[in-house]
Amino acid sequence: MLMACALWTPYASRFAGRRKSGTRGQGPDAVFASQNEPHTDTTLCKLLKLKFGNVSEQALARVEHASPGELELWTERILEAKSLEELFQA
Numbered sequence: 001m002l003m004a005c006a007l008w009t010p011y012a013s014r015f016a017g018r019r020k021s022g023t024r025g026q027g028p029d030a031v032f033a034s035q036n037e038p039h040t041d042t043t044l045c046k047l048l049k050l051k052f053g054n055v056s057e058q059a060l061a062r063v064e065h066a067s068p069g070e071l072e073l074w075t076e077r078i079l080e081a082k083s084l085e086e087l088f089q090a
Helices: 002-021 028-052 057-064 068-077 084-088
Strands: none
Touching (some): 028 057
């Protein structure tokens, strides 16, 4: 019985943060999204620098203050965009 408790504790601790983040009962996609959203802007900024070289502070600020929907759209567009203007177009 002691062994079962030892196995349960690490397993349970992996999921303990889900209750605190407000994703309980929303399914694995909601949990995954909530855990990764804070890093999307950082990843997109890195991709912008790699693809376009020097990126203006204004463009980086736009990414940092973007909504989750904008970040998702721009992350998809960066694969084919030939310029920052094309990436950010409405």
